[in-house]
Amino acid sequence: MSVAGTRERGRLTFKPGQEQSFGKGLSQCRHDFADSGLFSDDTLAALIDRYPREYYMITTTTQSADGLEWHNGDLNGASGAFVLKAVREGRLWLCLRRLDLVAPEYEALVNGAFEEIETRNPACASRRRTSSLLISSPGARVLYHADIPMVALWHVRGRKRFWLYDADSPKHLPDQVLEGVVLRESEEEIAYDPAWDAEARIIDLEPGDAVSWPQNAPHRVDNLDGLNVSITTDYFTPEAERKYGVYYANGLMRRLLGVEPRCTATHGPLALAKCVIALALKKLGIHRVQERDMLQSFLLDPKRPGGTVHLPREEWRPILQA
Ligand SMILES: [Fe+2]
Structure with a gap:
């Protein structure tokens, strides 16, 4: 158009x-x-x-x-x-x-x-x-x-x-x-x-x-x-990956060392160092968060389009996701 x-x-x-x-x-x-x-x-x-x-x-x-x-x-x-x-x-x-x-x-x-x-x-x-x-x-x-x-x-x-x-x-x-x-x-x-x-x-x-x-x-x-x-x-993008690395490293600094990160710059040697550290710590599994199961708690109602059948909590089951 x-x-x-x-x-x-x-x-x-x-x-x-x-x-x-x-x-x-x-x-x-x-x-x-x-x-x-x-x-x-x-x-x-x-x-x-x-x-x-x-x-x-x-x-x-x-x-x-x-x-x-x-x-x-x-x-x-x-x-x-x-x-x-x-x-x-x-x-x-x-x-x-x-x-x-x-x-x-x-x-x-x-x-x-x-x-x-x-x-x-x-x-x-x-x-x-x-x-x-x-x-x-x-x-x-x-x-x-x-x-x-x-x-x-x-x-x-x-x-x-x-x-x-x-x-x-x-x-x-x-x-x-x-x-x-x-x-x-x-x-x-x-x-x-x-x-x-x-x-x-x-x-x-x-x-x-x-x-x-x-x-x-x-x-x-x-x-x-x-x-x-x-x-x-x-x-x-490369910039987005650097921002991810900087916030990942800052988050770990705050949580593991009790240090308040002051710099969130995504350029320069400090940002680069943070990205390298973040990648290494991520690979090592430092601060790995336990992923929660996705639980199936309702079914589509086959008789009522748009309706849902909510299951009692004891019938909730993990949903397989790849
Ligand atoms: Fe979104």
Whole structure:
């Protein structure tokens, strides 16, 4: 499509200057993934039908006194067509992981987009990319959190409101909290105050919009309407790997030596030394966090599209994930 004030080359359309910020700051563009035909109901249903158990997650939320609670579940043998109907009518969030292994035709779209970005902007060099397909309900929400890698969201169907907060604000993301995320002590979900919304950047995502944002910038997502379908891609750049190494080393300094890290610079000899130390300590398994089992606590209700059957706690079982 053609947008006034934008340049078109290949499959992505950036507003002026936005391609240079991809991989660093906030960058938005338009993409044509939907033209592949891979996102129709029939094609998605067939994909769900063949998705191995160890590569998908289905989640829902319930309201408790402490706020929204997340639950992991199982598709309960439902057909792909039924799952799509359930997601459309319920409050569900389906994540099909490891597109590279299970659905390379989707991974190819992402690879093509990154090749195009890196040809236009050689300073952006991505590595360690992993992509997942997200299919979520019209009213689904993703709570305030910070991701460890850089992330690009390729939105394809439905409408979403994306709330982005300042990664460098000690209020929105204190260093100690980010260290905990990087060390995987906490899930990526972190403390949030609705008053911060006044300072958030709001980005409404329409089909064909893509956005990538500064590494670790806290964000949350409200689906606005329609069945929402997106691909999300985690990736690192050399700069993002250095930031990861610095916060990993700072976090260990604070926890193991009781030292308050003063420097979060990602350039210079100190940053490099921290990255080397972080890599070595990670390999040695210092401060290895016990990963919690993902427990299956609900099943899709085969009789009621969008309905869920919550299991008594004694019937919760670990979910196999590869
Ligand atoms: Fe995220």
